[in-house]
Amino acid sequence: MKVLATLLASVGLVAAHGYVDNATIGGQYYQFYQPYMDPYMGNNKPQRVSRSIPGNGPVENVGSIDVQCNAGSVPAPLHAPAAAGSTVTLHWTLWPDSHMGPVITYMARCPDTGCQNWSPGTSAVWFKIKQGGRDGTTNNWAATPLMKSPATYQYTIPSCIRPGYYLVRHEIIALHSAWAYPGAQFYPGCHQLQVTGGGSTTPSNLVSFPGAYKSTDPGVTYDAYKAQTYTIPGPAVFTC
Numbered sequence: 001m002k003v004l005a006t007l008l009a010s011v012g013l014v015a016a017h018g019y020v021d022n023a024t025i026g027g028q029y030y031q032f033y034q035p036y037m038d039p040y041m042g043n044n045k046p047q048r049v050s051r052s053i054p055g056n057g058p059v060e061n062v063g064s065i066d067v068q069c070n071a072g073s074v075p076a077p078l079h080a081p082a083a084a085g086s087t088v089t090l091h092w093t094l095w096p097d098s099h100m101g102p103v104i105t106y107m108a109r110c111p112d113t114g115c116q117n118w119s120p121g122t123s124a125v126w127f128k129i130k131q132g133g134r135d136g137t138t139n140n141w142a143a144t145p146l147m148k149s150p151a152t153y154q155y156t157i158p159s160c161i162r163p164g165y166y167l168v169r170h171e172i173i174a175l176h177s178a179w180a181y182p183g184a185q186f187y188p189g190c191h192q193l194q195v196t197g198g199g200s201t202t203p204s205n206l207v208s209f210p211g212a213y214k215s216t217d218p219g220v221t222y223d224a225y226k227a228q229t230y231t232i233p234g235p236a237v238f239t240c
Contacts, residue, residue, distance in 0.1 A: 017056040017096065018146075020170065020189050024089040025049070025080040032191065033076070049080040050191040056093065058174065058185030062220060068120065068209035069169060069190035075116050076192050084198030085159030090170060092153065095146035099174035099185070100224050102133040102232050103142040105155045109202075110165040115192040118167075122211060126169060127203035127238040130155045133219075134230035143172050160199040160240035167192055169209065173233075179223040181215040203238045 023030045032050035039045075053070040061067065082088065108125040110118050120126070132142025146153065155170070171188040178184040188209075212234045213220055219233035 017058060017099070017174075017185075017187060018093040018172070019053055019056050019187065020050070020090045020191075021093050022091045023050075023080070023191065024091075025193065026082040026086065028080065030080055030191075032189070047077045049076055049078045049193075050189065051076050053189055058187055060182045060185055062184075062186070062213040062215055063210050065122070065210060067186050067188060067213070069167075070188050073119075073190060075119060077116050079114060079116070079165060079192045079194040081194045081196060082157055083196050084157050084161055084163065087154050087156050088168075088193075090153045090155075092146045092151040092172075094149065094151050095143055095172070097147045098176050099143065099172070100134075100139070100141045101143050101173045101175040101178075101184075102131060102219070102230070103146070103153060103172050104128065104132075104170075104232065104234060105130040106169040106207075106234075107158075107161075107203075108167045108169070109162070110167055110192070112164060114165045114194075115167050120167070120208070122208050124206040124208040124211070126207050126209060126212065127205065128207075128235050129158055129238055131232045131234070131237055133232040134224075137227040137229060143174070146172070157193070157195060158198075158201075158203075158238060158240050160201040161195065162200055162202065163195050163198045165192065166195055173219070175222055175224040178221060179225075181221045184220050184222070199240075201240060205235050205238065207235050 174185040
């Protein structure tokens with residue numbers, strides 16, 4: 001089984017991985033950072049609400065700053081306005097069907113001046129707003145719907161958080177080679193919101209990236225080919 005799994009994983013590496021291509025936020029369409037186009041556009045480089053990513057490949061070191069928003073990520077110049085309590089729709093590139101795993105979304109509050117010149121570093125600023133893992137011991141994972149068109153994922157901005165600027169960290173963790181560490185593949189990306197409305201709640205139970213995940217976590221080192229339950233890594237989901 002392990003030999004077959006390794007072969008399938010290798011095929012997946014050659015074929016494709018993935019990233020969020022675009023989003024609908026506050027009723028508006030936003031093209032996200034295009035790693036195979038934007039870096040080559042010179043002075044015509046589009047301004048985005050999403051932070052840069054190097055390509056469609058993974059991060060494999062949970063102790064690296066790259067696990068936060070991806071390798072070489074830098075702040076974006078723009079923010080997408082969105083009301084607290086509203087739903088954001090993310091459109092992934094088609095996800096390979098060999099790459100089973102959880103889908104997780106976090107938020108972090110940026111300075112009052114915005115996210116465009118700010119990165120969290122290793123500070124504990126992130127709170128989890130949505131997660132999905134394995135459906136019992138079946139082969140149905142949170143990533144499964146992204147394996148066929150239109151490959152959409154939705155999250156809801158918590159209705160009680162304070163208005164202001166927020167950085168959203170969204171990821172798939174691919175577990176097709178995760179029976180030993182390193183093996184799990186992290187596909188994070190970040191985008192910037194200007195949240196309006198809302199309440200006065202400041203989330204607690206904050207975590208850092210790196211720091212939220214450890215190589216020994218049962219959700220990081222895990223044999224996805226066994227019929228066993230799965231524990232999603234990271235903190236509990238914040239609720240209002």
